[in-house]
Amino acid sequence: MSQRSHFSRIIINRLGSMPLAITLLVVLALASVIGTVLQQNQSQQDYLQQFGPLWYWLFRSLGMFDMYHTWWFLTLLGFLMVSLSFCLWRNVPRILKQTRTRKVYISDRAFSHITHQQSWLLRDVSAESLTDNIKNRLKDWEWRSEQRGDTLYLRGDNGRKHKLGYIAVHSAMLVILIGGWLSVHFGFRGDMSVVEGTSEHGISFTEGTGVGHLDMPFEVRCNEFSIDFYPNGMPSEFRSNLTVIDQGKEVLTSDIIVNEPLYYKGVRIYQASFGDGGSDVKLKLYKLDGSGTVRDASTQVYQTYKDEETGITMEITDFRPHNVENMAEAGHVKDFQDMGPSLDFIIRGEGLKPVKVRSFLNAFELNDDNRGSIMMISTTGDKQDFQSVALGIDFSDPQEWALYNAFIRELIQTDPNDKSAKMVAFKAAMTEVFGDKRPDNFQAMAVRVLQATQVLPRMPWPFLPVLEDYEQKYYTGLQLARDPGMNVVWIGSALLVMGLCIMLYISHRKLWLIVRPEQGALRLSMAGISNRNPLNFNREFHTLLSQMEDDLRPHLTAVPNASPQSESK
Amino acid sequence: MTTTIQSPAMASLWFQGKVALVRYWAYLGLLTGATGLALFGGDGYTESGYLPMLISMQGVIWLGTGAVLGGALCVVYSIIRPEQGRSVLAERLVSWGDGILLMVVMMAIFTLFEPSASAVSYEDQSNLLSIKLIMAMNMAFLFSAICYILLLFAPDSFVGRMANITAWLGVYIGGSMLLLRWYESYLFMDGSIGHAPVSNLYEVFMLLFCMMTIIYLQWEKRYQAQAMGAFVLSLVAAGVFFEIWLASVGQADIKPLVPALQSYWMKIHVPLNFVGYSAFGVACGAGMAYLVREWLEVHKPNGTMLRAFPSLEQLDELAYKSVAVGFPAFTLATILGAAWAAEAWGGYWSWDPKETWALIVWLVYAAYLHVRVQHGWEGRTLAWWTVSGFLVTVFCFLGVNMYLSGLHSYGQLS
Numbered sequence: 001m002s003q004r005s006h007f008s009r010i011i012i013n014r015l016g017s018m019p020l021a022i023t024l025l026v027v028l029a030l031a032s033v034i035g036t037v038l039q040q041n042q043s044q045q046d047y048l049q050q051f052g053p054l055w056y057w058l059f060r061s062l063g064m065f066d067m068y069h070t071w072w073f074l075t076l077l078g079f080l081m082v083s084l085s086f087c088l089w090r091n092v093p094r095i096l097k098q099t100r101t102r103k104v105y106i107s108d109r110a111f112s113h114i115t116h117q118q119s120w121l122l123r124d125v126s127a128e129s130l131t132d133n134i135k136n137r138l139k140d141w142e143w144r145s146e147q148r149g150d151t152l153y154l155r156g157d158n159g160r161k162h163k164l165g166y167i168a169v170h171s172a173m174l175v176i177l178i179g180g181w182l183s184v185h186f187g188f189r190g191d192m193s194v195v196e197g198t199s200e201h202g203i204s205f206t207e208g209t210g211v212g213h214l215d216m217p218f219e220v221r222c223n224e225f226s227i228d229f230y231p232n233g234m235p236s237e238f239r240s241n242l243t244v245i246d247q248g249k250e251v252l253t254s255d256i257i258v259n260e261p262l263y264y265k266g267v268r269i270y271q272a273s274f275g276d277g278g279s280d281v282k283l284k285l286y287k288l289d290g291s292g293t294v295r296d297a298s299t300q301v302y303q304t305y306k307d308e309e310t311g312i313t314m315e316i317t318d319f320r321p322h323n324v325e326n327m328a329e330a331g332h333v334k335d336f337q338d339m340g341p342s343l344d345f346i347i348r349g350e351g352l353k354p355v356k357v358r359s360f361l362n363a364f365e366l367n368d369d370n371r372g373s374i375m376m377i378s379t380t381g382d383k384q385d386f387q388s389v390a391l392g393i394d395f396s397d398p399q400e401w402a403l404y405n406a407f408i409r410e411l412i413q414t415d416p417n418d419k420s421a422k423m424v425a426f427k428a429a430m431t432e433v434f435g436d437k438r439p440d441n442f443q444a445m446a447v448r449v450l451q452a453t454q455v456l457p458r459m460p461w462p463f464l465p466v467l468e469d470y471e472q473k474y475y476t477g478l479q480l481a482r483d484p485g486m487n488v489v490w491i492g493s494a495l496l497v498m499g500l501c502i503m504l505y506i507s508h509r510k511l512w513l514i515v516r517p518e519q520g521a522l523r524l525s526m527a528g529i530s531n532r533n534p535l536n537f538n539r540e541f542h543t544l545l546s547q548m549e550d551d552l553r554p555h556l557t558a559v560p561n562a563s564p565q566s567e568s569k
Numbered sequence: 570m571t572t573t574i575q576s577p578a579m580a581s582l583w584f585q586g587k588v589a590l591v592r593y594w595a596y597l598g599l600l601t602g603a604t605g606l607a608l609f610g611g612d613g614y615t616e617s618g619y620l621p622m623l624i625s626m627q628g629v630i631w632l633g634t635g636a637v638l639g640g641a642l643c644v645v646y647s648i649i650r651p652e653q654g655r656s657v658l659a660e661r662l663v664s665w666g667d668g669i670l671l672m673v674v675m676m677a678i679f680t681l682f683e684p685s686a687s688a689v690s691y692e693d694q695s696n697l698l699s700i701k702l703i704m705a706m707n708m709a710f711l712f713s714a715i716c717y718i719l720l721l722f723a724p725d726s727f728v729g730r731m732a733n734i735t736a737w738l739g740v741y742i743g744g745s746m747l748l749l750r751w752y753e754s755y756l757f758m759d760g761s762i763g764h765a766p767v768s769n770l771y772e773v774f775m776l777l778f779c780m781m782t783i784i785y786l787q788w789e790k791r792y793q794a795q796a797m798g799a800f801v802l803s804l805v806a807a808g809v810f811f812e813i814w815l816a817s818v819g820q821a822d823i824k825p826l827v828p829a830l831q832s833y834w835m836k837i838h839v840p841l842n843f844v845g846y847s848a849f850g851v852a853c854g855a856g857m858a859y860l861v862r863e864w865l866e867v868h869k870p871n872g873t874m875l876r877a878f879p880s881l882e883q884l885d886e887l888a889y890k891s892v893a894v895g896f897p898a899f900t901l902a903t904i905l906g907a908a909w910a911a912e913a914w915g916g917y918w919s920w921d922p923k924e925t926w927a928l929i930v931w932l933v934y935a936a937y938l939h940v941r942v943q944h945g946w947e948g949r950t951l952a953w954w955t956v957s958g959f960l961v962t963v964f965c966f967l968g969v970n971m972y973l974s975g976l977h978s979y980g981q982l983s
């Protein structure tokens with residue numbers, strides 16, 4: 001054997017060897033952990049903030065933010081493929097040869113090494129009838145016999161498929177990996193956001209640390225997006241009505257929901273997400289200087305509104321038509337209520353701390369009791385830090401705003417030390433706003449207005465922005481994918497499961513019988529072996545032995561003289 | 570039970586030979602009918618429509634036809650080929666079908682005792698009968714665990730029988746309770762949120778207890794491995810305490826399904842996954858028993874406790890058998906999960922944390938199978954492997970939900 005072929009033999013043996021298989025599987029498992037602990041495909045800014053520049057740089061250069069597509073992870077998978085190929089290369093020919101030849105002859109030495117065995121010395125019986133007897137007992141076994149000199153060898157096999165299981169499982173893994181490779185190389189998968197009433201034709205996807213784009217050969221128009229809710233406010237269904245437009249022609253209109261995608265020209269279109277598509281919103285800006293002036297502001301979600309008078313800007317970030325909350329206290333029976341539409345914006349201005357605000361269109365009601373409008377304010381800009389502020393009056397009722405302002409004006413003119421002054425001022429304000437026709441709920445109104453005097457003057461802004469009206473528009477988040485490797489993966493998967501079942505549930509059991517003349521009688525020796533499931537085989541072998549002994553009893557010459565070794569070692 | 574004692578001939582007729590085969594095919598037909606109903610019955614499949622469909626006239630027709638066809642096919646076949654007498658597989662599996670049927674009957678009886686619809690509401694689910702049954706199930710499992718542990722110190726056939734009976738009791742109460750919970754999910758919001766009880770951590774935990782116990786009980790029945798029960802049922806008992814904690818933090822309510830979960834895949838994918846998890850749990854129990862026995866052999870070679878343990882080979886073999894049950898099931902479950910993902914998310918594999926951890930678990934047990942074939946590795950290594958493998962498994966079905974976020978985050982504690 002030449003040096004080179006010797007060397008390559010070693011390589012092949014190593015690459016297809018069991019220790020390598022174990023190492024590879026464990027290393028792959030460990031490597032996979034990394035990507036689950038480190039969140040993948042987030043924005044680079046988030047990573048930079050999270051890890052600081054040094055770690056960020058290190059992680060980034062190792063591709064940790066898109067780990068499963070890095071060269072080293074793919075190399076690992078490639079190595080698995082190579083290793084699988086070599087272990088098949090090494091073992092398949094051997095297995096096929098073994099199945100083809102199935103040697104019947106067994107040397108006495110090899111025979112004596114088999115754990116389960118027994119032997120009998122028998123009279124008045126022919127070798128044929130002995131072998132027929134066992135063949136009858138074990139009908140579904142495959143038998144072969146061979147005569148060597150005066151000795152008859154008989155070999156029985158059951159569960160020879162077992163080895164095919166090995167081939168099936170390991171080639172299935174190869175097939176699956178190849179399918180995955182096909183998916184990655186010849187397929188695509190990306191997101192497309194389509195605002196209601198508009199159409200799009202490009203998808204985007206993360207590519208390493210950047211974003212890739214791809215144009216589809218058709219356009220998708222979103223006619224409508226709708227959400228159904230359960231009574232507790234959880235969404236029960238997301239539905240998009242889509243029209244596919246190919247070369248200017250509307251070819252297909254259909255609804256899609258989660259779990260039920262649309263299929264067009266080899267591309268599947270999935271309902272993946274949704275969001276605000278730039279709804280038109282109207283706010284009212286209530287001036288807090290006591291003048292009672294109210295101005296209108298119209299804008300759209302994702303726009304920044306600038307108030308010319310004060311220079312204050314509002315960056316509108318989100319609109320939500322429903323805000324269902326559990327109003328019950330912790331531990332009490334749940335009570336879900338819809339607080340109605342809300343608008344999120346970030347308000348900024350000279351000398352002002354930028355804060356995130358959520359303004360509600362409706363007043364807050366608890367147990368049918370109007371508690372006035374509320375607003376959520378987060379000074380950190382984080383949604384988790386929202387704190388609700390009860391504004392006192394119900395801004396959806398213009399008269400309450402008028403009453404509040406009248407009250408403030410009256411209050412300024414009274415003596416702050418006079419206890420009854422507030423009462424007098426309020427009465428005057430009531431007369432100013434309502435004349436002598438007081439509304440029925442004026443007492444509740446009075447409570448709210450009084451509360452407002454505690455809150456509104458402390459607001460940092462010159463005016464209070466409150467959501468007034470909206471025209472909602474969603475965008476639907478679609479995912480478009482083409483996957484030419486998918487069917488290959490399914491074929492591999494089917495093969496894998498079948499192979500596993502064969503491999504794990506079918507054991508290859510072998511029996512050898514040797515019939516040899518001895519002192520004018522016949523010595524029958526039997527040995528059995530199973531490549532797995534020793535407990536069952538032990539039991540099976542014992543059952544077989546006792547059955548054989550029943551059959552052979554008339555011919556038995558003496559107690560079996562070979563020491564029974566049928567306990568498993 | 571009584572039939573086996575009084576007339577073994579009757580019982581063996583019922584569980585063996587042709588009768589078993591025909592019944593087996595009838596069950597298969599029933600299953601096919603149920604699948605057919607899900608796929609083609611009515612106006613197509615909706616998660617909240619399936620149970621009413623099953624118990625409607627339409628369901629009776631589909632399932633009944635399936636069962637009759639399956640049984641009839643088998644009868645015809647055995648007339649044509651009379652020599653094809655018995656099937657070991659059928660004889661093994663019919664008793665499973667019987668067990669499930671018994672659970673369904675129990676569930677039907679339970680529904681009679683369910684408080685009226687006006688006494689329960691989505692907001693206040695404390696009146697549901699299943700809450701009381703869960704309590705009973707917990708008690709049964711805890712009692713069984715105590716008996717099994719007791720058995721280690723005082724081998725006694727009565728205690729052994731109590732342990733076994735309460736374990737079965739827990740399984741049957743648990744199984745029928747889960748079915749009842751499915752029924753109960755239709756009591757709210759005009760049935761619009763009805764779904765199979767495999768949608769959140771709380772529910773699948775109870776599935777896990779039942780499956781782990783069933784698998785262990787099979788080993789006990791076939792291999793008299795009673796000492797292993799102390800370890801497996803202790804794991805179940807630990808789970809019971811966790812489940813009680815989950816309920817105390819308000820995770821026990823029946824909640825509507827988010828859109829992504831409204832698919833028949835859920836009913837296939839989740840239970841199959843838990844066959845895998847439970848089998849790995851039982852393997853861990855066997856592994857722990859192995860390690861304890863090994864310790865006892867060195868430190869207390871003459872103790873009574875040692876006699877209660879199965880042999881090391883047997884424990885090793887049982888651990889392997891459990892993995893051999895769990896690994897193909899887990900493989901299939903992962904593949905079906907990929908098929909579901911392909912339908913719901915647009916790709917069969919997204920490297921989402923749950924998927925990735927499923928892969929990790931799978932790799933760990935694939936490595937275990939290889940280690941086992943590899944010569945020269947001791948039983949102890951394998952025992953440790955099953956124990957630590959189960960830790961990885963627990964992280965996969967628990968830790969990922971609690972600590973990592975991703976597409977599977979509806980499993981998250983809220």
Ligand code: HEM
Pocket residue numbers: 015016017018020021024080083084087166169170173500503935938939941942
């Ligand atoms: C990647 C996934 C793999 C899976 C799911 C897998 C699965 C299996 C299973 C289930 C067994 C049977 C163990 C038993 O007898 O109980 C097995 C055996 C074996 N595997 Fe793998 N394997 C994988 C990778 C590999 C690799 C990469 C190699 C080679 C480097 C390999 C080499 C072998 C060998 C040599 C056997 C022994 C066959 C025998 O003698 O019975 N396997 N494998």
